[in-house]
Amino acid sequence: MQGDFRINDWLVQPQINSVEREGKTWHLEPKVMQVLVHLALHPNEVLSKDRLLQAVWHDTFVGDDVLVRCISEIRYVFGDDPKSSRIIQTIPKGGYRLIAAVTTDSSPEAEPQPVSAIQSSASEVHHQTGHELVLRYDYDLSHPKESHGPIADEPHFRSPNGLPHSDETNSAHPLIETAEPNHTQATNAEHNTGRGRGSSRHRSWFISASVSLVIVFAALGGAYAWNSMHRSAVDFFWGPVLNSNDPVLFCIADQGQYAALTLRDAADPARQVILKDNLTAVVIDDLNAVVQITGILKSNDKKYSLKGEGSTNLTDLRAGPTIFVGAFDNAWTLRLTKSLRYHFDNNPEMTRFRIVDSNSPAHTPWVVDRLEQMATNNYRDYAIIARFIDSNTGKPAIIVAGVGRGGTIAAGELITDPTYLAQLAGAARASGNKKNMEIVLSTPIIDGEPGSPKVEATYFW
Numbered sequence: 001m002q003g004d005f006r007i008n009d010w011l012v013q014p015q016i017n018s019v020e021r022e023g024k025t026w027h028l029e030p031k032v033m034q035v036l037v038h039l040a041l042h043p044n045e046v047l048s049k050d051r052l053l054q055a056v057w058h059d060t061f062v063g064d065d066v067l068v069r070c071i072s073e074i075r076y077v078f079g080d081d082p083k084s085s086r087i088i089q090t091i092p093k094g095g096y097r098l099i100a101a102v103t104t105d106s107s108p109e110a111e112p113q114p115v116s117a118i119q120s121s122a123s124e125v126h127h128q129t130g131h132e133l134v135l136r137y138d139y140d141l142s143h144p145k146e147s148h149g150p151i152a153d154e155p156h157f158r159s160p161n162g163l164p165h166s167d168e169t170n171s172a173h174p175l176i177e178t179a180e181p182n183h184t185q186a187t188n189a190e191h192n193t194g195r196g197r198g199s200s201r202h203r204s205w206f207i208s209a210s211v212s213l214v215i216v217f218a219a220l221g222g223a224y225a226w227n228s229m230h231r232s233a234v235d236f237f238w239g240p241v242l243n244s245n246d247p248v249l250f251c252i253a254d255q256g257q258y259a260a261l262t263l264r265d266a267a268d269p270a271r272q273v274i275l276k277d278n279l280t281a282v283v284i285d286d287l288n289a290v291v292q293i294t295g296i297l298k299s300n301d302k303k304y305s306l307k308g309e310g311s312t313n314l315t316d317l318r319a320g321p322t323i324f325v326g327a328f329d330n331a332w333t334l335r336l337t338k339s340l341r342y343h344f345d346n347n348p349e350m351t352r353f354r355i356v357d358s359n360s361p362a363h364t365p366w367v368v369d370r371l372e373q374m375a376t377n378n379y380r381d382y383a384i385i386a387r388f389i390d391s392n393t394g395k396p397a398i399i400v401a402g403v404g405r406g407g408t409i410a411a412g413e414l415i416t417d418p419t420y421l422a423q424l425a426g427a428a429r430a431s432g433n434k435k436n437m438e439i440v441l442s443t444p445i446i447d448g449e450p451g452s453p454k455v456e457a458t459y460f461w
Contacts, residue, residue: 414439
């Protein structure tokens with residue numbers, strides 16, 4: 001699908017990955033737009049997750065979580081509440097269904113076209129609707145906007161977009177109608193001046209075109225400001241990484257090398273044989289966060305590589321953005337966070353691990369007791385997320401590091417879920433849109449499994 005179309009009163013432009021309403025523009029990631037387009041091609045039809053994954057990621061192996069994040073991102077932009085959805089309905093064990101009206105009309109007055117017409121080329125759509133740009137940017141911005149309810153499947157909060165929760169189309173100023181003379185005006189002009197109706201229409205067309213150009217240039221002049229204010233939640237956090245021309249490096253914590261491994265006999269899997277080898281172990285909690293983040297990178301066609309922290313050097317870090325995963329088993333994480341406001345600390349016996357606020361070092365509420373952790377497997381874990389420009393390399397650095405087991409998983413969830421990122425974006429705007437940030441989060445660990453992340457503190461500079 002290449003042509004523009006509408007979902008209710010939203011203008012969707014797949015070719016430039018944008019969604020517009022009331023003169024405001026939101027940009028979707030390419031894969032997110034492809035999910036939306038595929039749903040729009042099959043309105044009111046239940047599409048299974050497998051079908052959507054095959055349609056959008058047919059050449060890449062990804063998990064359901066990538067699709068779930070795309071659906072959450074679409075809901076975020078449209079201000080859609082999954083519990084009382086007006087756009088995308090979740091069908092338990094079935095998939096997703098687009099329940100909003102899909103048309104290819106360019107103005108509220110136009111007759112809706114069948115959904116198959118969405119497949120028209122962009123040039124055909126623009127040719128058929130010459131005054132499209134005028135109506136698109138001339139909504140009544142003074143119309144009060146209603147706040148609406150939760151927009152995602154997990155924690156609930158009000159959308160920072162300030163989008164109306166109504167499905168009604170706001171009326172546009174009739175510029176085309178007022179700019180072009182009616183039949184009576186043309187007749188009077190012809191009678192009084194002796195000029196033909198064609199001259200009058202030509203003159204009115206010129207006036208209409210001039211007004212259109214003024215509106216278009218005004219809209220383009222404000223586009224950068226709108227785009228900056230209404231970037232997608234994912235682009236808000238990952239923009240410095242995704243916009244870099246350099247590949248991304250994962251610097252992951254690695255454990256000591258093993259001289260042997262246990263393999264199973266293909267003929268008799270119950271039989272195990274120990275063989276000599278040379279292996280490096282990776283903590284599965286850290287690997288979980290890596291998988292979550294790679295979903296973001298893959299959906300944006302971003303190249304990446306992985307290296308153990310023991311084999312990573314400064315030259316590697318100077319080659320592009322780096323994502324550091326793990327805390328007390330990753331020396332690079334400890335080095336980079338040492339100078340930050342929130343950093344890691346431990347007692348000499350290595351039985352108490354904590355996150356310290358440099359502005360209040362005596363106040364230490366974020367502590368993991370190793371003895372309690374090992375004895376009960378039920379405790380509260382903590383993590384640091386940071387995004388900043390490393391002064392040593394001049395490249396973006398992202399820290400994703402938990403204190404105990406599970407904190408890193410929760411951190412990976414927070415920075416890949418548009419719902420959480422939208423909350424973080426709101427906090428960043430309140431702080432003055434500073435570029436660098438650091439977040440302390442907590443999560444309950446129950447029987448060794450982490451719960452939902454909770455933001456404990458934020459700092460922007």
